[in-house]
Amino acid sequence: MQSQTIDPAKTALNYHHTEAEAHHEEHPDHRITGLIMFLVAEGMIFFGMFGAYLAFRSVLPSWPPEGTPELELLLPGVNTIILISSSFVIHNADTAIKKNDVPRMRTWLAITAAMGAIFLAGQLYEYSNLEFGLTTNLFASAFYVLTGFHGLHVFIGLVAILAVLWRSRVSGHYSNEKHFGVEAAEIYWHFVDVVWIVLFGLLYIL
Amino acid sequence: MTQAQLQESANPAQSEEHGVRKWRDYFSFNTDHKVIGIQYLVTTFIFYCIGGVLADLVRTELRTPETDFVSPEVYNSLFTLHATIMIFLWIVPAGAGFANYLIPLMIGAKDMAFPRLNAVAFWMIPPAGLLLISSLLVGDAPDAGWTSYPPLSLVTGQVGEAIWIMSVLLLGTSSILGAINFLVTIWKMRIPGMTVYQMPLFCWAMIATSAITLLSTPVLAGALVLLGFDLLAGTTFFNPTGGGDPIVYQHMFWFYSHPAVYIMILPFFGLISEILPVHARKPVFGYQAIAYSSLAISFLGLIVWAHHMFTSGIPGWLRMFFMITTMIIAVPTGIKVFSWVATVWGGKLRLNSAMLFAMGFVGTFVIGGISGVMLAAVPFDIHVHDTYFVVAHLHYVLFGGSVLGIFAGYYHWFPKITGRMLNEFWGKVHFALTIVGLNLTFLPMHKLGMMGMNRRIAVYDPKFETINFICTMGSYLLAVSTFPFIINAIWSWMYGSKAGNNPWQALTLEWMTTSPPAIENFDKLPVLATGPYDYGMSNADDEEVEVPLSDEREPALAAGPNSALRADPDPKFAANPEDRK
Numbered sequence: 147m148q149s150q151t152i153d154p155a156k157t158a159l160n161y162h163h164t165e166a167e168a169h170h171e172e173h174p175d176h177r178i179t180g181l182i183m184f185l186v187a188e189g190m191i192f193f194g195m196f197g198a199y200l201a202f203r204s205v206l207p208s209w210p211p212e213g214t215p216e217l218e219l220l221l222p223g224v225n226t227i228i229l230i231s232s233s234f235v236i237h238n239a240d241t242a243i244k245k246n247d248v249p250r251m252r253t254w255l256a257i258t259a260a261m262g263a264i265f266l267a268g269q270l271y272e273y274s275n276l277e278f279g280l281t282t283n284l285f286a287s288a289f290y291v292l293t294g295f296h297g298l299h300v301f302i303g304l305v306a307i308l309a310v311l312w313r314s315r316v317s318g319h320y321s322n323e324k325h326f327g328v329e330a331a332e333i334y335w336h337f338v339d340v341v342w343i344v345l346f347g348l349l350y351i352l
Numbered sequence: 353m354t355q356a357q358l359q360e361s362a363n364p365a366q367s368e369e370h371g372v373r374k375w376r377d378y379f380s381f382n383t384d385h386k387v388i389g390i391q392y393l394v395t396t397f398i399f400y401c402i403g404g405v406l407a408d409l410v411r412t413e414l415r416t417p418e419t420d421f422v423s424p425e426v427y428n429s430l431f432t433l434h435a436t437i438m439i440f441l442w443i444v445p446a447g448a449g450f451a452n453y454l455i456p457l458m459i460g461a462k463d464m465a466f467p468r469l470n471a472v473a474f475w476m477i478p479p480a481g482l483l484l485i486s487s488l489l490v491g492d493a494p495d496a497g498w499t500s501y502p503p504l505s506l507v508t509g510q511v512g513e514a515i516w517i518m519s520v521l522l523l524g525t526s527s528i529l530g531a532i533n534f535l536v537t538i539w540k541m542r543i544p545g546m547t548v549y550q551m552p553l554f555c556w557a558m559i560a561t562s563a564i565t566l567l568s569t570p571v572l573a574g575a576l577v578l579l580g581f582d583l584l585a586g587t588t589f590f591n592p593t594g595g596g597d598p599i600v601y602q603h604m605f606w607f608y609s610h611p612a613v614y615i616m617i618l619p620f621f622g623l624i625s626e627i628l629p630v631h632a633r634k635p636v637f638g639y640q641a642i643a644y645s646s647l648a649i650s651f652l653g654l655i656v657w658a659h660h661m662f663t664s665g666i667p668g669w670l671r672m673f674f675m676i677t678t679m680i681i682a683v684p685t686g687i688k689v690f691s692w693v694a695t696v697w698g699g700k701l702r703l704n705s706a707m708l709f710a711m712g713f714v715g716t717f718v719i720g721g722i723s724g725v726m727l728a729a730v731p732f733d734i735h736v737h738d739t740y741f742v743v744a745h746l747h748y749v750l751f752g753g754s755v756l757g758i759f760a761g762y763y764h765w766f767p768k769i770t771g772r773m774l775n776e777f778w779g780k781v782h783f784a785l786t787i788v789g790l791n792l793t794f795l796p797m798h799k800l801g802m803m804g805m806n807r808r809i810a811v812y813d814p815k816f817e818t819i820n821f822i823c824t825m826g827s828y829l830l831a832v833s834t835f836p837f838i839i840n841a842i843w844s845w846m847y848g849s850k851a852g853n854n855p856w857q858a859l860t861l862e863w864m865t866t867s868p869p870a871i872e873n874f875d876k877l878p879v880l881a882t883g884p885y886d887y888g889m890s891n892a893d894d895e896e897v898e899v900p901l902s903d904e905r906e907p908a909l910a911a912g913p914n915s916a917l918r919a920d921p922d923p924k925f926a927a928n929p930e931d932r933k
């Protein structure tokens with residue numbers, strides 16, 4: 147309507163636009179920001195479940211309820227140390243790729259993956275030796291659901307690391323300039339780690 | 353030159369190629385935000401119609417005190433599906449639909465930050481909706497209300513409840529993915545030179561909405577996972593017979609669902625803040641007040657949830673805390689309402705359908721806000737909790753607010769989306785029928801609630817019959833009121849008069865491109881020659897004064913009324929190095 151009646155060339159304002167052509171090549175990468183927001187949401191699921199756990203704890207007359215077998219601390223303790231140290235290990239992978247050192251990155255990632263797998267195996271072993279089942283009582287249910295939900299996240303992180311390893315076979319897939327996958331796997335792994343620390347504190351120590 | 357002409361000549365829409373797409377694109381996994389926006393808007397509207405049919409079935413049952421239309425069990429399923437569909441498949445995703453369509457256009461971006469994720473988020477909705485509706489075919493529709501409180505929800509039918517949980521989990525995931533996209537897009541993809549204070553207010557509203565989506569929806573997911581375990585695996589998190597505590601579910605549920613009412617209203621606050629100034633031809637009153645009150649609402653909204661639980665046996669101090677925080681929310685809400693009234697006040701109003709719906713929104717929403725403050729008072733709420741007073745309140749805010757806001761948005765942006773104008777006469781008929789039907793249906797419910805009529809019950813005391821009859825007639829009128837709109841929309845989409853690029857002489861960037869917008873929105877990077885709401889502001893003796901609005905070498909630097917390039921810049925600070933002599 148109006149725009150047709152005014153010839154831009156004849157107005158006081160004479161615009162020359164740059165073509166936004168560079169757009170596609172240098173599409174700014176917002177994926178890390180997106181991932182962090184996603185992890186905020188994930189964190190809130192855990193936050194909600196932890197809140198529920200604390201609420202149950204405070205409502206019930208005794209916690210864990212009478213007759214719950216004691217939890218063994220040694221195995222989960224070792225497991226915790228393995229998981230926490232793996233966070234440092236995966237950070238080395240990130241440092242390596244920033245120096246464009248793909249072989250080193252692959253080594254560090256492989257070690258992280260192995261540590262993650264040991265953690266999961268340890269957890270399964272712990273499950274198989276526990277004297278209570280999912281429906282024994284409220285504590286047992288909460289124990290299995292919380293650790294299981296966390297274990298699922300470890301598993302996803304493990305798959306992500308393996309995917310990065312798989313893709314890095316192709317030389318040049320990751321470089322010091324292009325390493326979203328490595329960085330994402332690292333951030334996710336740290337997240338899983340932090341959640342475990344809180345979870346461990348709640349279930350085993352508190 | 354008017355401000356609109358100024359903005360338009362700064363952004364000549366040159367594209368001859370209109371963004372008309374093949375109809376098949378709308379049924380495919382398309383990553384264009386405009387296609388996705390339309391997919392959202394149309395799909396949610398279809399669910400609105402389904403939810404509306406369910407509502408009228410509910411009202412038909414309630415026309416008489418006896419259960420002479422459907423059995424009480426079917427009645428329970430009807431109101432459960434009605435509310436679930438209206439909330440999770442209509443109002444929440446409709447807001448996402450507008451956000452998808454409008455945000456990139458308003459900030460001058462070519463698309464959302466994560467187009468593929470965006471398409472994924474949309475394509476979770478139809479399966480979730482079909483899943484929910486399929487429960488009717490299975491013969492075990494969910495019937496524990498949209499709140500799905502245990503232990504009731506654990507004993508009324510496993511299949512239906514499991515379907516309900518699955519479907520709501522899917523829809524929740526979809527809205528989280530959407531929120532991530534909106535936040536990153538608004539934050540990172542504005543044209544250079546558009547500061548946050550030059551963003552249209554809708555973007556502010558979507559920041560606030562997405563933040564609460566991100567923080568609260570996951571907690572609902574957590575609650576539903578635990579509920580699912582109780583339902584299917586025999587745990588007793590929320591089941592008192594096994595030592596669990598149903599109140600914990602209520603806390604988790606309302607930790608999401610109170611913020612969710614703001615997820616359902618803030619986007620439409622945003623739309624209204626766009627529509628009112630355009631059709632009042634006045635700058636919006638209190639830009640920053642409106643922007644910040646959205647953020648205040650989203651923060652406060654996170655700490656008021658237990659006002660839904662005043663009668664659930666929570667301790668006295670907690671009641672007090674939540675009563676006070678709830679009442680405080682009325683303050684930022686009031687700020688918005690006063691700003692809108694002041695925006696319209698003394699304007700040269702164009703009373704077209706969009707404006708009528710927007711003004712209707714403000715009017716009816718205020719009634720719902722006032723009944724909300726009444727409910728926030730514990731001594732009052734104890735008496736009317738779970739009565740029709742609450743039903744009246746929530747429909748004044750959700751129908752009188754959100755739904756009228758959606759319609760205002762439809763009328764306002766239809767020309768941009770389709771390139772054609774809606775018929776004004778039928779738009780006004782639609783408005784008149786809606787506003788009468790809405791008040792006829794929901795106003796008498798306040799009285800019913802005060803008289804003590806319970807919600808969610810198929811039979812009631814015969815003394816309530818007359819008022820219920822009025823409500824039911826009102827609901828039929830509401831059903832009728834939708835037809836002028838549907839027919840108008842379809843007809844206008846095909847044969848309406850051509851809209852042109854900027855039929856409302858608006859200033860925000862979505863109007864600075866063709867209608868419908870070209871495939872990648874803008875041919876050139878758009879620039880801001882005026883603020884988003886500078887309507888009716890004079891720009892002295894226009895043509896004579898050479899306002900250097902643009903830097904020819906680097907237009908990206910030349911945006912915005914605060915740009916150093918608008919006035920004669922001090923050479924020392926000139927944006928372009930060559931000018932720094």
Ligand code: HEM
Binds near residue numbers: 678737
């Ligand atoms: C001034 C702001 C508001 C206040 C103070 C307020 C207060 C309340 C209170 C105290 C209740 C609980 C009543 C009860 O169950 O006994 C309630 C219920 C409700 N409110 Fe609001 N409200 C406000 C705005 C809104 C808005 C903007 C929406 C949605 C767009 C909304 C939607 C609802 C819904 C859906 C319910 C019923 C939930 C259910 O039990 O099914 N409210 N409100």
Ligand SMILES: [Cu+2]
Binds near residue numbers: 613660
């Ligand atoms: Cu509430």
